[in-house]
Structure formats: C-alpha cells, structure tokens
Amino acid sequence: MCQGPFHNFLAELPKCEHHLHLEGCLSPSLTFKLATKNNIKLPSKEEKPEYESVETLEKRYEHFDNLQDFLNCYYLALDAVITQDDFEALGWEYFTTAHADGVKHAEVFFDPQSHTDRGIPFQTVVNGFNAACERAEKELGMTSQLIMCFLRHLPASSAAETMQSAIAGGFFTAQQGRERVIAGLGLDSSEVGFRPELFKEQYAQGKELGLHRTAHGGEEGDPSYISGALDSLHCERIDHGIKLVQDPELLARIVKEEILLTVCPLSNVCLQAVKEVGEVPIRKFLQEGVKFSINSDDPAYFGGYILKNYCAVQNAFNLSKEEWKTIVQNSINGSWTGQKRKDELLSMLDQCLKKHA
Numbered sequence: 195m196c197q198g199p200f201h202n203f204l205a206e207l208p209k210c211e212h213h214l215h216l217e218g219c220l221s222p223s224l225t226f227k228l229a230t231k232n233n234i235k236l237p238s239k240e241e242k243p244e245y246e247s248v249e250t251l252e253k254r255y256e257h258f259d260n261l262q263d264f265l266n267c268y269y270l271a272l273d274a275v276i277t278q279d280d281f282e283a284l285g286w287e288y289f290t291t292a293h294a295d296g297v298k299h300a301e302v303f304f305d306p307q308s309h310t311d312r313g314i315p316f317q318t319v320v321n322g323f324n325a326a327c328e329r330a331e332k333e334l335g336m337t338s339q340l341i342m343c344f345l346r347h348l349p350a351s352s353a354a355e356t357m358q359s360a361i362a363g364g365f366f367t368a369q370q371g372r373e374r375v376i377a378g379l380g381l382d383s384s385e386v387g388f389r390p391e392l393f394k395e396q397y398a399q400g401k402e403l404g405l406h407r408t409a410h411g412g413e414e415g416d417p418s419y420i421s422g423a424l425d426s427l428h429c430e431r432i433d434h435g436i437k438l439v440q441d442p443e444l445l446a447r448i449v450k451e452e453i454l455l456t457v458c459p460l461s462n463v464c465l466q467a468v469k470e471v472g473e474v475p476i477r478k479f480l481q482e483g484v485k486f487s488i489n490s491d492d493p494a495y496f497g498g499y500i501l502k503n504y505c506a507v508q509n510a511f512n513l514s515k516e517e518w519k520t521i522v523q524n525s526i527n528g529s530w531t532g533q534k535r536k537d538e539l540l541s542m543l544d545q546c547l548k549k550h551a
C-alpha cells in the first residue's frame with residue numbers, strides 16, 4: 195500500500211510530467227477569483243446551478259459521465275481567464291503544486307483555440323504561459339516545454355490559422371541561445387469522430403519546422419486512432435493510449451518503435467474509460483515492455499496532481515521499486531529535453547533509489 199516509507203519513496207522520485215493541460219489546472223476557486231477580478235459574469239444560478247459558488251462547482255466536478263461531459267465544464271470555466279497575468283497565474287498554479295509533488299521537468303499542453311475563439315489574442319495566451327515556465331525554471335529549478343494543442347472538434351482550417359499565429363509570432367523559432375517557446379504539437383478535445391488524419395497537414399508542417407509531435411489517442415477511441423496518429427501525424431508519443439491492449443499487433447509496434455504512452459490513471463477513472471485504476475493496463479504494459487509515463491491530465495477536475503496518480507497506481511498494482519525505476523527512467527528518457535538535463539534527472543533517480551534501497 196502507498197503509506198509510510200513507500201509514500202516517501204514515490205514523493206521523492208524525480209518526476210517528468212508529459213500529459214498536463216494547463217487549462218485543466220483551473221480550479222473552482224481560481225475560476226471564481228479570476229471572474230470577480232475581471233468582472234466576468236459566469237452562468238447564472240438559473241442557467242447553471244453549479245455556478246452558484248466555489249463549493250457547488252467543486253461538487254459538479256465530482257462526477258463526469260464521459261469525456262464530453264467533462265469538456266463542456268472545462269471550456270465554460272475558461273471564460274474567467276482573460277489577461278496575460280491570468281494565464282501566468284494559471285501556469286504558476288500548476289508549477290508550484292507539481293513542484294511540491296516532485297516534478298522536475300514538465301511538458302505541458304495548452305489549447306490556444308479555446309481562448310482565441312473568445313477574442314483573446316494568441317500572444318496573450320503564449321506569453322502568459324511562457325512567463326510561468328520561465329519563473330518555474332528560475333525560482334523552482336523546474337525545466338519545461340510548451341506543447342500547442344489543436345482542438346480536434348474544430349475544423350482543420352482553424353488549426354491552420356493557429357499554426358500561422360504561432361509562426362507569425364516567432365514562437366517556433368529558437369533565438370540567440372534561447373530555445374523555441376513552443377516545442378511541440380498536440381491534439382486534444384473530443385476524440386471519437388474527429389480522426390487524427392484530419393490534421394495531417396498541420397503536423398507535416400510542424401515536422402518540417404522541427405517541432406515534436408504527440409496526440410491524444412485511444413482514450414475513448416479505438417486503436418485505429420492510435421495507429422492513425424502514428425501513420426498520418428508521425429507522432430513520437432501517444433497521449434493516453436490505454437485502448438492499445440485491444441490490438442496486440444499495434445502493441446508490438448509501439449514496443450518496437452519505442453513510442454512513449456502518457457498514461458493518466460485518475461483521469462481514466464473520472465471520465466469512465468475504466469471502472470477503477472486497477473483496470474488501467476499498467477501491469478500489461480510493464481510485462482510487454484510498453485514505455486509509459488504517469489500523469490495527471492487535468493488535476494483541478496480529476497481529484498489530484500501527479501503524486502496522487504503515482505499513489506493510486508501503487509495502491510492498485512503494488513509495484514516493486516525496480517518497476518518504479520523502469521517507469522521513471524522511461525519518463526526521463528522519453529522527455530523532449532537535451533541529454534544533459536536527462537543525465538541530471540537520471541542521477542537524481544539514482545540518488546533516490548540509493549536512499550530508499
């Protein structure tokens with residue numbers, strides 16, 4: 195069980211997070227705080243009773259029927275987030291909490307279209323989130339990358355416009371010793387019916403520009419959403435990917451090509467993809483040699499940040515320290531950071547394992 199010394203071991207593991215939506219860190223209390231500051235009218239009590247107070251909104255987030263039910267809440271709450279400082283505050287909420295959970299390196303998603311569609315300038319969003327990343331490195335020693343996601347329920351033409359905004363703003367360009375502000379592309383939102391192939395052109399353009407590529411796949415959708423992301427989008431990682439177990443041939447390919455899955459156990463339970471964490475194919479992935487990291491997805495909605503996910507996995511699978519070593523090693527090596535940073539993280543892992551031997 196995840197208690198006492200084992201909990202300390204999990205807490206002290208040097209974690210890399212690869213599947214985290216910054217917008218998914220918008221808690222009910224931060225939503226109300228920003229709405230008040232910005233003079234934003236959240237839905238009225240008559241329209242949506244859950245917006246009566248922080249407490250009623252917290253209660254609403256205790257149960258989601260499925261991914262779409264969650265996404266409806268997720269997009270609505272964003273109305274409260276307006277200024278560059280708001281985006282920085284949202285990013286900072288993530289970095290401070292993740293730091294306390296032992297995250298050393300984070301590759302975080304953001305959804306520009308959920309803001310530009312409300313009239314917020316693209317630069318306001320990116321500059322705010324990037325300010326939080328820079329502050330995290332300076333004040334907390336955490337390294338990070340931003341991953342720009344396309345919303346798959348919107349047409350590819352909207353993704354193309356988003357791509358153009360990032361190019362025009364110079365956010366994909368490395369400048370004078372500074373890395374590019376946006377390191378990679380992602381694909382999220384409603385999965386079933388919105389196939390990865392629709393975004394082929396944007397991903398081809400991203401590959402040409404030297405951007406990293408990942409996409410949500412096999413969260414609710416069948417394994418063809420995973421193979422589609424590999425074949426059409428040339429993804430280096432797959433976000434979620436739990437439906438992979440339905441296709442043994444594809445599983446063998448994922449192992450052979452060393453594609454990292456970014457698994458989010460508490461999210462899968464909250465969105466009813468599985469009944470309990472024990473149904474997430476953690477044991478199967480370890481046995482078959484599928485590389486994966488463990489992540490929090492949308493922690494303000496799914497009951498906890500990364501450490502809660504590590505603990506939930508431990509409670510469900512009772513993994514050995516050797517198995518945790520494999521998981522953390524794979525998350526370090528599957529990160530989109532340079533070898534020097536990976537070596538630092540691997541050495542932190544070594545120290546942690548020695549301390550807890």
Ligand SMILES: Nc1ncnc2[nH]cnc12
Nearest residue numbers: 215382383384410491492
């Ligand atoms: N779990 C998830 N799946 C798809 N899109 C998302 N956007 C935020 N969280 C998501």
Ligand SMILES: [Zn+2]
Nearest residue numbers: 215382433491
């Ligand atoms: Zn996600």
